[in-house]
Amino acid sequence: MTLHRSLPxxxxxxxxxxxxxxxxxxxxxxxxxxGTPVDPVPDVIQRALSSVSAEPGYPTTHGTPELRxxxxxxxxxxxxxxxxxxxxxxxxxxxxELVAWLPTLLGVxxxxxxxxxxxxxxxxxxxxxxxxxxxxxxxxxxxxxxxAKLVWLNSPSNPTGRVLDAPALADAVAxxxxxxxxxxxxxxxxxxxxxxxxxxxxxxxVSGGSPSGLLAVHSLSKSSSLAGYxxxxxxGDAGLxxxxxxxxxxxxxxxxxxxxxxxxxxxDDDAHVAxxxxxxxxxxxxxxxxxxxxxxxxxxxxxxxxxWATRGEGAWDTxxxxxxxxxxxxxxxxxxxxxxEHVRVALTASDERVATAVERLAE
Numbered sequence: 001m002t003l004h005r006s007l008p009x010x011x012x013x014x015x016x017x018x019x020x021x022x023x024x025x026x027x028x029x030x031x032x033x034x035g036t037p038v039d040p041v042p043d044v045i046q047r048a049l050s051s052v053s054a055e056p057g058y059p060t061t062h063g064t065p066e067l068r069x070x071x072x073x074x075x076x077x078x079x080x081x082x083x084x085x086x087x088x089x090x091x092x093x094x095x096x097e098l099v100a101w102l103p104t105l106l107g108v109x110x111x112x113x114x115x116x117x118x119x120x121x122x123x124x125x126x127x128x129x130x131x132x133x134x135x136x137x138x139x140x141x142x143x144x145x146x147x148a149k150l151v152w153l154n155s156p157s158n159p160t161g162r163v164l165d166a167p168a169l170a171d172a173v174a175x176x177x178x179x180x181x182x183x184x185x186x187x188x189x190x191x192x193x194x195x196x197x198x199x200x201x202x203x204x205x206v207s208g209g210s211p212s213g214l215l216a217v218h219s220l221s222k223s224s225s226l227a228g229y230x231x232x233x234x235x236g237d238a239g240l241x242x243x244x245x246x247x248x249x250x251x252x253x254x255x256x257x258x259x260x261x262x263x264x265x266x267x268d269d270d271a272h273v274a275x276x277x278x279x280x281x282x283x284x285x286x287x288x289x290x291x292x293x294x295x296x297x298x299x300x301x302x303x304x305x306x307x308w309a310t311r312g313e314g315a316w317d318t319x320x321x322x323x324x325x326x327x328x329x330x331x332x333x334x335x336x337x338x339x340x341e342h343v344r345v346a347l348t349a350s351d352e353r354v355a356t357a358v359e360r361l362a363e
Contacts, residue, residue: 006129011122011334018323025326030357032287032346033328035158035305037225039279039350042272045224048265049258059257061249063091063233067260070267071218071233077270079190081202081216088211088238090245091255091263094230095188095219099123102184102215103131105247106240108149115144115151115176119160119336121186124152137336141168143175151176156189156198156303159335159344163196163302166205173206177213182240188219188232189304191273192280196302202236211236222305223273224266231255231263280305283347283354290358291345299342307345308332318343325360 015033022029062068068086075081092098100123103114114128118137128135128150136145144151153172155164164172169185176183185201199206202216215236221227235241248254255263266272287307288298296309311318315331322329322343329346332339349357 003130006132007126008122008129012330015319015328015330018319019328021320021323022326022328025324025360027326027356029326029328030349030353030360031328032349032357033330033344035222035346035348037221037227037348038353039225039276041225041229042266042269042275044269044272045226045262045266049229049262052261053258055257057257059254059260061090061254062245063089063255064260064264067091067233067264067267070264071235074267074270075200075202075216075235078273079200079203081200084202084211084235085238088241089233089235090241090248091260092217092232092234093253093255094221094227095186095217095232096123097230097253098217098232098234099184099186100127100130101253102217102244103127103133103150105244106150106182108133111147112149113145113147115148115181117152117154117157117336119157119332119338120152121154121158122334124154124186141171144179144181146179148176148179148181151181151183152186153183153201154186156193157300158186158189158304159306159330159332159339159342160299160308161189161194161301161304161306162308163193163198165196166199166203169199169201169203169206170208173201173208173214182213182215182237184215184217186217188217188222190218191223192277192305193303194281194284194301198303211238213237213240215240220263220266223276225276226262226266229259229262231259231266233263279351280347283349283351286354286358287345287347290361294361305347307347308342309345310342312341315340315343325363327357327360
């Protein structure tokens with residue numbers, strides 16, 4: 001009954017007053033604070049979802065063979081990751097669920113350390129706290145401490161959009177292996193690259209040709225507009241995935257059968273991913289130019305769904321400045337102390353809302 005007391009406040013709740021201000025703007029709010037897809041789910045995925053909607057039985061926790069083969073195929077086609085074992089693929093209920101529960105599922109607990117990036121998706125820390133573990137934030141190139149059991153990597157980064165190249169990722173993997181830590185790589189933005197080409201932790205240039213101790217966590221929420229379906233998967237070290245599977249069987253962590261069919265269709269079709277990337281790319285160009293013209297500096301943002309921007313002032317001052325213009329963003333403080341002068345601006349708004357934001361930034 002006290003677990004929630006050990007967790008931080010939900011970050012977006014603190015945006016309520018600024019959201020109210022933004023909503024009062026003539027023409028309504030342009031909400032760029034959360035990376036929530038707004039574009040329709042592709043028809044090929046909708047058809048797959050409905051194709052098994054009449055099946056009454058329980059789905060399997062491990063997912064259908066077709067789903068697991070689709071993961072293997074898509075990882076090879078899209079990211080050059082070959083040699084994956086279909087048995088080492090596990091569908092997840094989106095990626096946030098796995099991120100939050102992975103330390104617990106791996107047996108991480110009190111006295112253990114979970115290492116996360118200096119600027120990081122808040123759920124990495126939440127997952128460690130749920131497990132009762134300690135959290136350390138690692139600066140660029142910093143090695144995890146003794147006692148680290150899990151190291152999170154995230155390239156492209158949320159919130160900064162920064163891309164780590166293969167040598168940098170390889171160094172991070174080697175450092176984690178040195179202390180005996182599992183590496184979990186959050187790769188949900190891997191398909192959305194702009195000025196740099198990201199790589200998976202399972203790329204042989206990073207892994208050294210072995211997935212030992214490595215887990216790649218993927219989400220279809222962004223690249224396939226499936227946030228509402230809660231669709232993701234994890235793959236990598238066969239032994240680790242097998243252990244996750246056995247625990248998840250007991251816990252009832254099962255992706256619904258229609259969603260499994262939708263995931264399979266989404267992974268088998270690359271055209272809709274390219275189309276979605278093009279949409280985000282056009283919105284990115286407009287917002288990047290508008291922010292720069294309004295006096296912002298955009299840092300990193302080589303990939304992903306966000307622009308990491310600063311006016312050289314406190315993040316909350318910038319949030320207030322934007323809210324007065326009917327635009328809502330996320331303060332960098334949500335992601336760590338290093339974000340105190342930045343805001344995260346999402347590309348996930350309709351073309352009309354993005355155009356409205358561009359107009360307001362020019363006021």
